[in-house]
Amino acid sequence: MSTEPLNETALPPLGKTRKTHYKPEKGHIEIDHVTVDFGGGAIAVNDASLEIMPGEFVCLLGPSGCGKSTLMNTVAGFVHATSGSVKVDGVTIEAPGQDRGMVFQQHSLFPWKTVCDNVAFGPLMAGEGIDSARATARSLLEMVGLSAYEKRFPGVLSGGMKQRVGIARALANYPSVLLMDEPFGALDAQTRAMMQENLLQIWDEFGITVIFVTHDIDEAVFLADRVVVMSASPGRLIADIRVDLPRPRMPAMATSEDYIKAKQQCMELIRVESLRAFEQQRATG
Ligand code: ADP
Numbered sequence: 001m002s003t004e005p006l007n008e009t010a011l012p013p014l015g016k017t018r019k020t021h022y023k024p025e026k027g028h029i030e031i032d033h034v035t036v037d038f039g040g041g042a043i044a045v046n047d048a049s050l051e052i053m054p055g056e057f058v059c060l061l062g063p064s065g066c067g068k069s070t071l072m073n074t075v076a077g078f079v080h081a082t083s084g085s086v087k088v089d090g091v092t093i094e095a096p097g098q099d100r101g102m103v104f105q106q107h108s109l110f111p112w113k114t115v116c117d118n119v120a121f122g123p124l125m126a127g128e129g130i131d132s133a134r135a136t137a138r139s140l141l142e143m144v145g146l147s148a149y150e151k152r153f154p155g156v157l158s159g160g161m162k163q164r165v166g167i168a169r170a171l172a173n174y175p176s177v178l179l180m181d182e183p184f185g186a187l188d189a190q191t192r193a194m195m196q197e198n199l200l201q202i203w204d205e206f207g208i209t210v211i212f213v214t215h216d217i218d219e220a221v222f223l224a225d226r227v228v229v230m231s232a233s234p235g236r237l238i239a240d241i242r243v244d245l246p247r248p249r250m251p252a253m254a255t256s257e258d259y260i261k262a263k264q265q266c267m268e269l270i271r272v273e274s275l276r277a278f279e280q281q282r283a284t285g
């Protein structure tokens, strides 16, 4: 069998996929004075407070190493805050849970399972029968435009397609929060643009809260309701920029006044922060 990646497939047309079980009443995130200190002088997150309303799409933007993943991981339950608290729908986060789906930069699919069974894995572990779990998987694969590949193995898929399976898998337990850590960082520009539109389509249909980590300003502005900017290490939240572009977002909006204004605001903040980080690294060498 050829190991060449298959070509990208077309995305499902808008409105073709089913509507969510979830209304944006769930997925309320409260990050309250969170500090994460790994010891050895490294404070990864410094007194971060942020409230995200159900169904909001928030991008966390900041220079590399500023603590974006660490902050997101406190919401995921992989990292414990040294002080402060994180709540989702009023419940303090102490461990990972099915209410929060994760998508990472590098896909983490099981290579020995078919695409369908990769997506069905979560519901199966949660106690669904195999037929029901596979039915859920198939409906999610339809949403990400990969129905034709359900019987294939991850090894034959392109990078973009693997990430689409990763998104389907993260959604398979119908979480109220989707946490995405630079999920499109390794993709080429065209695939990335297509993935962004597909993600917005899914977000719209699911009514799910999204925290999306990126260091790409254009990506943040294109996707987000709010862009939250993090400072260079030790990571503080320094700006919360509302993006007032209409939805559905279209690539052509990148030339609109609101888009350019939000982008310029982010660029200036990131430029100052990146310079500061650079100076800091040079000083501590
Ligand atoms: P970003 O995602 O913005 O690139 P991270 O959250 O991965 O940044 O890292 C922030 C800082 O915390 C970095 O200095 C990193 O080296 C440090 N760090 C991250 N995870 C750990 C860990 N498990 N133990 C010690 N230091 C860590």
Ligand code: MG
Residues within 6 Å of the ligand: 068, 069, 070, 181
């Ligand atoms: Mg990171």
